[in-house]
Amino acid sequence: MNELITTLGQSGDIAIYLLIDMAVAIALLGGIRFTMGFIGNVDTKDELSGKDNFAYGISMAGAVAAMGIALSGAITGELAGSYTIELLGMFAYGLAGLILIKAGRYIHDKFALPAFNKHELILNRNISVGLVDAASVIATAIVVRASLIWVEGLDINTFIAIVSAWIVSQVMLVLITRIFEWRFSHNNGTTFQATLEAGQIALAIRYSGYLISTAMSVTAASYFIYYDAANIWLGVSQWAIMSLILMVCLTVLTTIAKFIVLLGINRREEVEDQENIGIATIELAISFSIALLLMALMT
Template identity: 75%
Template sequence: MNELMATLEQNGSLVIYLLIDMAVAILLLGGIRYTMGFIGNINTKNELAINDNFAYGISLAGSVAAMGIALSGAITGELAGSYSVELIGMLTYGLIGLLLIKAGRYIHDKFALPDFDKQEQILQRNIPVGLVDAASVIATAIVVRAALLWAEGLGIKTFVAIFCAWIISQIMLVMITRIFEWRFSQNNAISFQTTLEKGHMALAIRYSGYLISTAMSVTAASYFVVYDAQSVWAGITQWTIMSVILMLALTLLTTVAKFIVLWGINRREEVEDQDNIGIATVELTTSFAIALLLMALMA
């Protein structure tokens, strides 16, 4: 205890930076619920505590987690140089992260899953759709965090770099959705989105794994590119190319890993026909594990 107190006394400024960061983070995390309610014209208290809408709770939980992930990329601590710079940086990047996460949800609704009204399905207690919604915002936040860590400063070029990285992530998430849909349609007489709308939990879990692992591969791609404010477009181009390469590598590696981990099990039949949540969860964690290993290797 004495050693802890001595450390805090020697690093008093670090404690103040910590208080600033945590105050901003808690403020923004608390604002997520009310922002969702305001944008969707929803009484969040009714949905969460009176109607006991689990799907809405899962969707909100995803947004809270996403905000925390994005904010973790904005913290600089003593590197900021002053308390005011850290406060401005946290607020600015936090609000940017919030806007990009909300915009990412809109893109996912309109371009990745346009065949049904996701918010309406969530209000109708469709838990699989709520899970997919949570996964989509978490995936967006993972890339936003990577962009915040990659870019430096508070200039226009920094914001351009962050926005471009966000665009890359949205394109990749829509691409992986189209690939997922195509593969599903090869084996089934019903579309992926219709199946999801009908409340297919195992399929939602599998798809969520694809979304999050794809975002992690885009993050891994950022490790190859050194941020240079004088050549932002060159860096973004390199990031895009590496993202495609790593997404393909991720797809190949996860296919092999799932085949080995679930040897002797007909994954298509178990997940798509029997709604086997256990098998789908193993697939999700396998995708996550391979993506995590790719990130560690690239770093």
């Protein structure tokens, strides 16, 4: 009887902790629309339902999904010492995730794709840019989630480690963009960013697959690294090296898989010349699948 009472008491505590976590998570998710509207000086209601701006809706959907992904790293299932600590910890992790996602979006705009005004194009209903914007924030969130799971505790070292892991991810995403852009320009005689600005949806889908799968390979690298608050820089350096190695492995394996799955199909011609969204989506699925397999193998 005493064991039953203890179990019921613990279940009550767990339920309260879960309610705290979900309340903070839903509040932060709800804040995404307000934040996007405030930062972009946009009437979100008018864009979404008045103008039926699909590109803006896709961009916001990416932001909401990204916030959910990042928050899933904050909810570990472990109970804090008190309800107050749980509330503060969840809010701190969630706020850190939100800031890093927004910062990642800024880095992507200014360093990965600096040739056009992303915000302006999305407001002008450019769906391809909306897709890329959504993919970039989701990619950042995937790594933020990994860093939240990797770290332990709630102190200055925790946030230094999270920010450091975020920096590694941004370097990798900018690097993969430069490689993607070089290959596209070499094959087509025009720039990737100009083609994206022109509204090439198939190309945006293919590139989105590269972004998300790269972020997943960075996440897989974290499985090799043990978090040590006393040696944060060593851990982050190891993470960066493993991320680079796994990104190369991802590129090689994805190239082989695409060749086999789409045997006999000229992928460059279909996606880049004929704007074949179906082929581009298959390529995205292949990139995602290989990255998922790498994550499973490294676990």
